[in-house]
Structures are given as structure tokens and as C-alpha cells.
Amino acid sequence: MIFPYLPLPTKAPVPSLGGAMLRYRPIISVRVFGPLGARLLDGCVDCGSDDTIFPLSLARKLGIDLTGAPQGEAHPVGGTIVPYAYAAATLRVSDGVGTCEWKATVGFVDLPLRWALLGHAGFLDFFDTDLRGARREVFITPNPLFPGAHTIQRAPSP
Amino acid sequence: MMNMQEYLKNRAAFPLAELAKHRGEWVAWSPDGTRLVAASRNLDALDDLIRAAGEDPENCAIGGIPDTDCVLGGLDVS
Numbered sequence: 180m181i182f183p184y185l186p187l188p189t190k191a192p193v194p195s196l197g198g199a200m201l202r203y204r205p206i207i208s209v210r211v212f213g214p215l216g217a218r219l220l221d222g223c224v225d226c227g228s229d230d231t232i233f234p235l236s237l238a239r240k241l242g243i244d245l246t247g248a249p250q251g252e253a254h255p256v257g258g259t260i261v262p263y264a265y266a267a268a269t270l271r272v273s274d275g276v277g278t279c280e281w282k283a284t285v286g287f288v289d290l291p292l293r294w295a296l297l298g299h300a301g302f303l304d305f306f307d308t309d310l311r312g313a314r315r316e317v318f319i320t321p322n323p324l325f326p327g328a329h330t331i332q333r334a335p336s337p
Numbered sequence: 338m339m340n341m342q343e344y345l346k347n348r349a350a351f352p353l354a355e356l357a358k359h360r361g362e363w364v365a366w367s368p369d370g371t372r373l374v375a376a377s378r379n380l381d382a383l384d385d386l387i388r389a390a391g392e393d394p395e396n397c398a399i400g401g402i403p404d405t406d407c408v409l410g411g412l413d414v415s
Contacts, residue, residue, distance in 0.1 A: 182345060183345055183346075183349040184349070185348065185349065185400075186349065186353060187353075187356060187402060187403060188353040188354070188356050188357040188360070188402075189406040190360065190404075190406055191406055193406060193407075200353075201353055202406075206400065208344075208398040208400075216395055217395050218394065218395065218399065219395070219396070219397065219398040219399065220398070220399050220400070221398060221399065221400030221401070234380065236380055236381050240384065273341045274341055274342065274345060275340060275341030275342030275343070275344075275345065276342065291380055291401075292401070293363075293400070293401025293402075293403055293408075294400055294401055
């Protein structure tokens, strides 16, 4: 499956990008299912994140029960310790050609995340991932660890 | 039913100047990725705003527009 990087504007020229006024990010929209419904939330492919993390408010909306949930904690770069709760959720990604749906144990953090973190456990462990910088796209292929269903809707557009 | 190919193509081509107006906010994308149907500094408020715009929250992708020019470590909560 192929997902184009999402260009996002910056406030000032970025020196490391030759003065560009935007950054391209490997963001994939992930559908998260719970007892009360589903939501489509942007997630950033993040090999620096051990877990896959969503905002706690999403769990509330979807009716995902965090009562007695196992707890984890993260140490963001230069930040303070951030606790989060683990729960099982069904996730789905699609590029319109292929769709993958699987159940994973993910974290829910009580922070206003700009986007979910698609980290190793729950996401990257299940996909062979190619960040194609020149093409500004993410290519993911479910690997033998992928625990869900992979369906092909149709051939990719030329 | 969303056409994901159309959505991804349109969203990647969305005008940056329009997105720049929403720095520091969460935005909800139309199912075809051609427009923003809602925006708020309060993530929890988006569902109601999406419904008020006549769309279904289950079909509108939500994402944040960073208010910073550089994110390190992915955990951007600014």
C-alpha cells in the first residue's frame, strides 16, 4: 500500500530544508474501531516510538474501556514522563487499492496529540515499511507477523 | 463509502496557505480530501462541528496542524 507524505506548512523558512516553507510527513489515516463506532485519525509513521499511541479522547468516543488497563509510560525527547493506558483496538488502513485490518494492543495517552504515533508494537512490527524520501511516499506491506486481514480492492491506477 | 485513492491524492495537493490558517488546530477533512469541514483548538469539539457541517464524523479524517516548525520524537503536544 502506498500513502503520499502529507505536506504541512511551517511558520518560517526551514534552514535544514534550504529555506523551504513546508515539511513532508509520513502520515497515514488510520481507522480505529470501538464498541461505539469508528473514527479516522491521522497517524505519523514513527520508528522512534516503541508503541502505537492514540489520544485518550478517542478511546472515550469509541467506548474503549480502559478500566484496569495496564499502564505504560513514555519519555519524550527533552520532556517529562508521560503515562498511558493499553487497550485492544481494531485498526484499519487503506490506500484505496489494498486494505489491512487487524487487532492490536495500543496506548491511549491523555495528551492532545497532533497525530497518533504509529510505532513498532501495534503497527511497524506488522508491516515492512519503506519511507521513500525522493518520492515522498510511504510504502507498507503486511509481513508474516501481520495478524489481520489483507484485502485487495483493485489494481492501482496507472 | 470513501474513495481512499481520491482522498489521498486530493489531500496531498491541498493548498498549504489554507492549512497555514489552522496552525495549532485540529482539522477534519472532507471524505474526498478536497476541503476542511471543521477546525478547532479543542479536539473533543470536532465531532459536533463535523455534524454541524453536515458530514459524518466516521468519514472525516482528523489531524493536527503543528504550531511548531520542527517536531522531534513525534510526540508533538504543542
